[in-house]
Amino acid sequence: MIRAENLVKTYVLGGQVVHALDDVSLVINEGEMVAIRGPSGSGKTTLMHILGCLDRCDSGRYFLAGQDVSKLSKNALAEVRNRRIGFVFQNFNLLPRMSALENVELPLHYAGRHDALRAARTAMETVGLAGRSHHEPSQLSGGQRQRVAIARALVTDPAILLADEPTGALDSKTGEEILALFKSLNAQGRTILVVTHDAQVAAHCQREIYIHDGKIAVPPTGDPAVHQIGSEAELLPEAV
């Protein structure tokens, strides 16, 4: 489903060259639920941006569902994001002043589909929020907002679901519920990629890709976060 070869991305920050991604290659197969884990500043967010077609790599090749998307134009990338990728963000990123249902409909409108309303209702049912369709995001709880965001990501039937710290802004119980939802979606055959710094979240996935200093690395042994609720790692804020 995803094949990335030798991805390189460098930034110049205050005169210093930062190698955000340094020769990263990875393969994610259809139906997998994979975690990309790494500490702050490891380059995992950059990797997610490139895998999510929000950004382009400096060199390397990236195949999404068999299509080389590493050299596409901005508008073509927008279309790839629209049809093949569903994003779920840490802070939900729903649009204010629009109902939950309208938020879910939006990607379909950009795709120019005429069955937007029906598809959006189905997606809201999938995440178990059919009864809250006409509430605005500000009237929903954090867990409900994240469910709406997941419905929005699902509604276009994308090749891959990209979740960036999906539980980061939720309490642990709600976080567990959201992860359970991801798992059930994965059980239905959905390919899911979860980006997180949290080993405990990563533990819910079938396998994990550990990033350190822009490279794929072996995770350090004896990670204190693993299988330990309320750990230090969970409390650490994610530096942006």
Add this chain to the structure above:
Amino acid sequence: MLFWMIVKVAFKSLMANKLRSVLAMLGIIIGVAAVIAMLAIGTGAEQQILDRISAMGTNLLIVRPAPRGTAGVISGTQLNLTDDDARAIIKKIDHIHALAPVVGRSFQIKFLNQNTNTQVLGTAPTYLPIRDFEIGTGKMFTDFDVDHWNRVAVLGPVTAANLFGFSDPVGQTIKINGINFRVTGVLKSKGDEGWYNPDDQIIVPYTVAMHVLQGVTYLREIDVQCEAGSDLDSVQSDIYAVMRQRHKTIPGMPDDVMIQNLAQYVDAFSAAAATFTVLLGTVGGISLLVGGIGIMNIMLVTVTERTREIGIRKAIGAREFDILSQFLIEAMLMSAVGGLSGMGLGIGAAWLVGRVSPFPTIVRFYSIVLALVFSAAVGIFFGFYPATRAAKLDPVEALRYE
């Protein structure tokens, strides 16, 4: 579908910042109101004067001596029009309803200790119906008075008021240039027409004006009223022919009289009025432009404020065009709401001006369309730059924006 969703969201975001939106739209509101109100005043003035001109009848021909001169340099007027010419015109040419010889000059007028200086117009009784004058009190002098050089006068209402105050002038005797004239009547007021005031003049028999007052043998002009529905051009060429014959103009030389008709006046006046209206419209247009800058300002703020929203929209697949059109529609909605409010305000202002001031106002449909189209264009023009900025935002940067 997407369009209505965008309009709905745009409307909600305008409502979320009511004061700011109103302030941004104020420029457009005032601009549109100014265009409509100013054009209404301009059109009203134009219509009023055109009405007066056509009330005199557009089948009026005015025969005047041609200006003399070579190569376009006018070096005086020929003094060649006589009352015999006038008699010849009415005798030889068909389709003429009435005719009035006209001669005139300013004189000192006295009544007891009151005196004034005004135009004394010598003409025939036919002048009144031709030029749409009516007698207010007393009566007009007659052809008998003209033929017998009787020293009788009809006063314009302003002249009458200047000389007599509130007392009745009919039957009184005034002195024109030291010569006694008996007042037979006073005209009804027509109102000031700008280039001259028809209410401030004295009308006397043209024979008296020529031979007694001015001591001349020529006329200033001959006013010819054609029969209703007759062909003005053919009457005009008939008059030219009679004049060439009477004045023994050598074939090949230009005519020594010129004939104007009121249709030409109407054309000339319309052209001048159009210039005036364009001027007023431009002033309003400039204020619309200023209003557009206000909208651009607010749209730039909005784009910055909603950077994150733009990032989200891009992440879920909005193309540059989608973002561009969204912000353009918002700018247009703002200018359209402003334009409609301005339209209401402008029509209201025009109505109020018409009610409380002596200027009549006419709101023409085209001025409303013009103002609205212009304000929409301003919205597109000034919304374009902020919308382009929004569309060009990098999605990663935009998503990171706090």
